[in-house]
Amino acid sequence: AQKVTQAQTEISVVEKEDVTLDCVYETRDTTYYLFWYKQPPSGELVFLIRRNSFDEQNEISGRYSWNFQKSTSSFNFTITASQVVDSAVYFCALSASGNTPLVFGKGTRLSVIA
Amino acid sequence: EAQVTQNPRYLITVTGKKLTVTCSQNMNHEYMSWYRQDPGLGLRQIYYSMNVEVTDKGDVPEGYKVSRKEKRNFPLILESPSPNQTSLYFCASSDRGRTWTPLHFGNGTRLTVT
Numbered sequence: 001a002q003k004v005t006q007a008q009t010e011i012s013v014v015e016k017e018d019v020t021l022d023c024v025y026e027t028r029d030t031t032y033y034l035f036w037y038k039q040p041p042s043g044e045l046v047f048l049i050r051r052n053s054f055d056e057q058n059e060i061s062g063r064y065s066w067n068f069q070k071s072t073s074s075f076n077f078t079i080t081a082s083q084v085v086d087s088a089v090y091f092c093a094l095s096a097s098g099n100t101p102l103v104f105g106k107g108t109r110l111s112v113i114a
Numbered sequence: 115e116a117q118v119t120q121n122p123r124y125l126i127t128v129t130g131k132k133l134t135v136t137c138s139q140n141m142n143h144e145y146m147s148w149y150r151q152d153p154g155l156g157l158r159q160i161y162y163s164m165n166v167e168v169t170d171k172g173d174v175p176e177g178y179k180v181s182r183k184e185k186r187n188f189p190l191i192l193e194s195p196s197p198n199q200t201s202l203y204f205c206a207s208s209d210r211g212r213t214w215t216p217l218h219f220g221n222g223t224r225l226t227v228t
Contacts, residue, residue, distance in 0.1 A: 045219040101162045104157040
């Protein structure tokens with residue numbers, strides 16, 4: 001069975017602080033894909049990143065960075081110098097290869113206060 | 115423009131009155147899925163479809179039906195809605211191919227059953 005755990009239900013930070021959102025996953029497959037999605041207050045779901053299990057390189061995109069560690073089954077997401085517009089619910093998701101559908105974590109609600 | 119279109123965006127109905135939420139994608143995607151989002155529970159999959167005429171239950175299929183007669187459409191049917199089906203529903207699609215491409219989500223349907 002596949003499972004994604006986002007232990008942080010809600011996080012509140014002051015603008016310009018750095019914040020890390022945790023994601024821990026479980027799967028028996030050796031080939032799998034990890035995703036992060038953002039859901040701003042407007043409600044739509046926005047794709048942020050996909051990472052496959054063979055690529056453990058960290059990725060940086062502007063103020064966003066992702067740390068993938070297979071040894072701890074984690075795929076954490078860091079926002080540097082947070083801004084109010086980063087306020088959203090963030091979902092981590094997992095998909096194994098083959099016919100396994102995508103499984104989402106329960107999400108972390110991030111509030112960035114000005 | 116590549117998109118997943120859900121209709122309606124908002125729907126208020128009464129217990130027992132059959133309803134259908136439509137979902138259509140214009141990207142020729144093989145994979146389509148329905149999720150419901152509830153506070154504290156994240157996104158839970160209702161049904162998914164790997165291709166035309168192929169549908170499978172997700173985590174919370176009770177009380178729902180789907181069909182996939184054409185590649186582009188994947189309607190969600192509630193034969194006899196109940197108040198516990200009040201939720202925010204998302205349809206999504208992706209291109210299966212060799213890897214799982216990111217899901218494209220519709221804008222959501224907020225359903226209230228009284």
